[in-house]
Amino acid sequence: MYLYIYDAFLNDKKYLSLLNRIESRLADLEIKGKTCHLNILKNMEEVVEDGLRQGVKTVVAVGDDQTFSKIVNIIADKNVTLGIIPATNDSKIAQILGIPPGEAACDILAQRLIRKLDLGKINHQYFLDSATINNPNITLHFDKYQISPATKHAVISLSNLGFLTSNQTVYKNKISIPNDGLLEAVIAPLKTSLFSKTKKIKKQSIFQFKKIKITSKGEPAHVTIDQQAIFKTPIEVTVAPQKLKVIVGSKRLF
Amino acid sequence: MFKKEPTKSNKNIETIIGPSVKVDGDFHGDGDVIVEGIVTGNLKTKNDLKVMEGAKIQAEIEAKNAFVAGEILGNITVKENIDLTASAKVKGDLTANLISIERGAIVNGKLTMQASQPGLPSKASAENKEE
Numbered sequence: 001m002y003l004y005i006y007d008a009f010l011n012d013k014k015y016l017s018l019l020n021r022i023e024s025r026l027a028d029l030e031i032k033g034k035t036c037h038l039n040i041l042k043n044m045e046e047v048v049e050d051g052l053r054q055g056v057k058t059v060v061a062v063g064d065d066q067t068f069s070k071i072v073n074i075i076a077d078k079n080v081t082l083g084i085i086p087a088t089n090d091s092k093i094a095q096i097l098g099i100p101p102g103e104a105a106c107d108i109l110a111q112r113l114i115r116k117l118d119l120g121k122i123n124h125q126y127f128l129d130s131a132t133i134n135n136p137n138i139t140l141h142f143d144k145y146q147i148s149p150a151t152k153h154a155v156i157s158l159s160n161l162g163f164l165t166s167n168q169t170v171y172k173n174k175i176s177i178p179n180d181g182l183l184e185a186v187i188a189p190l191k192t193s194l195f196s197k198t199k200k201i202k203k204q205s206i207f208q209f210k211k212i213k214i215t216s217k218g219e220p221a222h223v224t225i226d227q228q229a230i231f232k233t234p235i236e237v238t239v240a241p242q243k244l245k246v247i248v249g250s251k252r253l254f
Numbered sequence: 255m256f257k258k259e260p261t262k263s264n265k266n267i268e269t270i271i272g273p274s275v276k277v278d279g280d281f282h283g284d285g286d287v288i289v290e291g292i293v294t295g296n297l298k299t300k301n302d303l304k305v306m307e308g309a310k311i312q313a314e315i316e317a318k319n320a321f322v323a324g325e326i327l328g329n330i331t332v333k334e335n336i337d338l339t340a341s342a343k344v345k346g347d348l349t350a351n352l353i354s355i356e357r358g359a360i361v362n363g364k365l366t367m368q369a370s371q372p373g374l375p376s377k378a379s380a381e382n383k384e385e
Contacts, residue, residue, distance in 0.1 A: 145279025145295060154274065189274040203290060205272035 002033025002083075003051035005044060005071065007063030010087055011037060018102055022062065022085060025106040033058075048074050057081065058247075060109060064088045065129065069226035072128045076119055076243055083109045083247040093129060096161050096178070098249030108249040115252075116242035117178045120160045120225075122235050127225040128244070130159040131237065133214070135221035138233060140185055141213040147205075148217075153190040158183055158212075158237050177254050181241040182208045211238045269299075273308060287317070289324065303332075307341045320350075329363070 004026075010019060026032045034056065036047045048059060048071070060083035061071045068084050068091070075082060085105040086094040099105045119126040136154035140147045149156065161178045187205040213236050214223070220232040268286045271277055275291040283299040289309045296314050297303070303317035309324030320332045323339040330336065332350040340358030347364040355361060 142279075145277055145281045148276050148278075149274055150276050150291070151274040187272060187275055189272070203272045203274070204270065205275040205291065206268065206270040208269065208285075 003056040007067040025103040029110040098252030
C-alpha cells in the first residue's frame with residue numbers, strides 16, 4: 001500500500017495543475033494510495049505514523065529536497081520503502097537517484113527498482129545528503145589520524161549523496177557512492193576576493209570514512225545537516241550502511 | 255530474469271589530500287591516494303600514491319606504485335614502480351621493483367630494487383647519492 005505525502009508548499013495554486021497530472025498518472029499506473037497534503041495542522045511525522053498503523057509499505061514524498069530530507073529522518077528506522085516525486089526541477093537528490101521531475105516520476109515509482117542507501121548519522125539524527133561546516137577552525141579525528149584545514153576560509157562537507165553534485169564526475173569516477181558503506185569528508189577551500197564574494201577553488205581534499213569525531217579549536221562550530229537541523233561541535237559522525245530502501249531510476253548516478 | 259546486477263561500488267576510491275590540508279598520524283588507505291598538502295606520520299595504501307609538486311610529506315610510505323613530484327622525508331617502500339619527476343626531493347631510502355628518476359630530481363638515500371618474480375636474480379642494491 002502506498003502513502004503519498006504532499007509537502008505544504010504544494011498547497012499553492014500554481015502547483016494545482018502539476019498535482020492533477022501526477023494524480024491522474026498514478027491512477028493510470030494503478031499505484032494510487034492514501035494521499036495526504038501537509039499543512040500547519042498536519043505534520044509529516046503524524047501522517048507517517050498513521051500510515052504505518054494502516055499497513056503502508058511505501059511512503060512517497062512529493063516536494064523538493066527539503067521534503068525528502070525531512071522524511072528520511074522519520075522513516076529511517078521503519079520498515080518502509082521511500083519513493084519521491086520531485087515537484088521542482090532543481091532537486092539534487094532526484095537527479096542523483098535518477099528520478100525525473102513531475103508526473104514522469106510516477107513511471108519510475110511503478111517500476112519499483114529498489115536500492116538500499118547509506119545514511120549519515122550525527123547524534124541520532126540521520127541525513128541523506130550532507131552535513132556542512134562553514135568554519136575551518138576544526139579538527140577531524142579519524143581512526144588513527146587527524147586532519148586540520150590549513151586555510152582561513154573553507155567549507156567542510158560530510159557527504160553521502162550530495163557531495164559535489166554540481167560536479168558529476170565524482171559519480172563517473174565512482175568516488176561518491178551512496179551505497180558503499182562510506183561517507184566522504186570534503187574540505188573545499190574558499191577564495192575570497194576584494195569585494196568579499198567567495199568562490200570555491202578546485203583543489204579540494206577528499207577522505208572517506210565510517211566514523212569520525214569533529215572538534216573545534218576555539219568556539220564551537222555549527223554543523224548544518226541537509227540545510228535544516230543545526231548541531232554544535234564536538235560531534236560524532238557515523239554511517240548507517242544500507243539503512244534506507246529507496247525507489248530509484250535506471251538513470252541514477254551511482 | 256533474476257540476474258544480479260553487477261555492483262557498481264568502490265572500484266576507484268580516491269583520497270585527495272589537498273594543498274590546504276594537514277594530516278597528522280597513521281593514514282591507511284585502500285584506494286588511490288593523491289597528496290598535494292602536508293602529511294606527517296605514516297602513509298600506507300594498498301593502491302597507487304601520487305605526491306604532487308608542492309606536497310610535503312614527513313612519513314614512512316608504503317604503496318603499490320608511487321609517482322613523486324613533491325618533497326618526502328622518510329623511507330618509501332613500493333611493491334611495483336616508483337617514478338620521481340624533476341621536481342621530486344626525497345630524503346630517505348627507496349625500495350621498489352622499478353625505479354625511474356628524472357633528471358633534476360634530488361634523492362638522498364639508499365635505492366633497493368627487488369626482483370618481481372622469485373626466479374629472477376636476487377636483490378640489486380645500490381647506494382646512491384645524487385644531487
